[in-house]
Amino acid sequence: MENSDKNLKFNEKERMNIVITGHVDHGKSTLVGRLLADTASLPEGKLEGVKNSCEKNGRVFEYSMLLDALEDEQKQGITIDSARIFFKSRLREYVIIDAPGHIEFLKNMLSGASRAVAAVLVIDAVEGVAENSKRHGLLLSLLGISQVLVAVNKLDALNYDEEVFRKIKNEYEEYLDSLHVKPVAFIPISAREGENIVRLSPKMSWYQGKTILEVLDGFHNLPSNEDSFFAMPLQDIYRFSGDNDDRRIYAGTIVSGEIRVGDFVKFLPSNKEAHIKNIEVWSAPAKTKAKTNEAAAFTLKEEIYVKSGEVIIKADENALVHVSSKIRANIIWLGSNPLVFHKNYLFKLGAAKVNAKLEKIERVLGDEQNGKEYNDLKRNECGSVVLSLSHPVALSSFYDNAMLGRFVLVDNFDAVGGGIVLENVTEPHEKKSDFEEELFALLKKHFPHRFTDQNQILYQI
Numbered sequence: 001m002e003n004s005d006k007n008l009k010f011n012e013k014e015r016m017n018i019v020i021t022g023h024v025d026h027g028k029s030t031l032v033g034r035l036l037a038d039t040a041s042l043p044e045g046k047l048e049g050v051k052n053s054c055e056k057n058g059r060v061f062e063y064s065m066l067l068d069a070l071e072d073e074q075k076q077g078i079t080i081d082s083a084r085i086f087f088k089s090r091l092r093e094y095v096i097i098d099a100p101g102h103i104e105f106l107k108n109m110l111s112g113a114s115r116a117v118a119a120v121l122v123i124d125a126v127e128g129v130a131e132n133s134k135r136h137g138l139l140l141s142l143l144g145i146s147q148v149l150v151a152v153n154k155l156d157a158l159n160y161d162e163e164v165f166r167k168i169k170n171e172y173e174e175y176l177d178s179l180h181v182k183p184v185a186f187i188p189i190s191a192r193e194g195e196n197i198v199r200l201s202p203k204m205s206w207y208q209g210k211t212i213l214e215v216l217d218g219f220h221n222l223p224s225n226e227d228s229f230f231a232m233p234l235q236d237i238y239r240f241s242g243d244n245d246d247r248r249i250y251a252g253t254i255v256s257g258e259i260r261v262g263d264f265v266k267f268l269p270s271n272k273e274a275h276i277k278n279i280e281v282w283s284a285p286a287k288t289k290a291k292t293n294e295a296a297a298f299t300l301k302e303e304i305y306v307k308s309g310e311v312i313i314k315a316d317e318n319a320l321v322h323v324s325s326k327i328r329a330n331i332i333w334l335g336s337n338p339l340v341f342h343k344n345y346l347f348k349l350g351a352a353k354v355n356a357k358l359e360k361i362e363r364v365l366g367d368e369q370n371g372k373e374y375n376d377l378k379r380n381e382c383g384s385v386v387l388s389l390s391h392p393v394a395l396s397s398f399y400d401n402a403m404l405g406r407f408v409l410v411d412n413f414d415a416v417g418g419g420i421v422l423e424n425v426t427e428p429h430e431k432k433s434d435f436e437e438e439l440f441a442l443l444k445k446h447f448p449h450r451f452t453d454q455n456q457i458l459y460q461i
Helices: 002-011 029-038 046-056 071-076 103-113 131-142 162-178 213-218 434-446 454-458
Strands: 012-020 083-088 092-098 118-124 147-153 186-189 232-241 248-253 256-258 264-268 274-278 289-292 293-298 310-316 323-331 345-349 352-366 382-394 404-411 414-424
Touching: 012 029, 012 131, 029 118, 071 345, 118 434, 131 162, 131 289, 131 382, 147 162, 147 213, 162 186, 162 256, 186 213, 256 274, 256 414, 345 382, 345 414, 382 414
Parallel strands: 012 092, 012 118, 118 147, 147 186
Antiparallel strands: 083 092, 232 248, 232 310, 248 293, 256 289, 264 274, 264 310, 274 293, 323 382, 323 414, 345 352, 345 404, 352 382, 404 414
């Protein structure tokens, strides 16, 4: 009975997803192996079994061997995919996503890190801040992971030199500051020797901060978007004609806030407005409200025509959603062909899909030179760009609403880039062509209640 109660309490612990990232061979897998071993999170006999196997085969034991489950990893000595590893502290359970550090596997790292709310970024003290260290810092910024711990590893190889640690800390801290990423802590460690992992090391008496485990236990799971403004990308509109059912049902997944029967809503970018009549359910009791992360469907009191891809907000709520046809964004390019000017890419954000063109490359990571003009963005490069969209799209700055500020670019059915919206740079009263002006006047004259502004007309056509 006592063991049963103990297991029940463990299962009720809070769970947190964290990602371990950094340049290849900087010691990520060794750090994770140490965390597993030093917190007694390994299956019984696992550590001893790996050590015995190494001894029999004349190999030097490494803690990273605890994670090398894939045959290709064992052959090449690099982490290829994002492995999920579980370990526990007295406070909570952790799901560690051990992300690849090699430049060729950035796409795997990106998909793995997207599930995390916090990150440990490992830097080799001997090698210093590598280009991939910067690239991974940008990826964390793109994903909006604000809880970041930087572990400066392999200080045992440098006799635990404080000056080396300070130099790396200052350099990387300055770089992360340019990305608006502020690490919670920089910790000098030796993952191989277990220094400053779960207990402070006497070999680095000059460091009086927290251990890796203490900082992790100080992280917080992010609050949901339930208290934010209501927003729901419109995935589709369904119409049923059987049994005299003339309902038009508007469906999607709520990304923030909540909606109730009777609420007055607006569709963007069309600016159509209506009241919620019913929240529709299937083989379940009737509902009067729906909230964040729910797949929702409802009918409207007023008959309006809108298209999938719009974003629904409350008409009387101060929602941080903008209608934009030009954005400034941070992007990571993963396509085999470079991101170039004068080419159409498919821009996908929420349920919206429009064509997009590269208008300007403002900065390329690792090649920052004042006044330099860039011709393209090559594979595995990161940069800040301006994109022009073929039609207005409802979106948010990533920092106002991550779900409405994260997008992908597609080329020939392949996802070739991902990024976050920094800001809307559409001119509020951008001059229209003579044809657009004449079309607006004509439609407004004949349909005064349907069209209210030029952006709405352009969206409809």
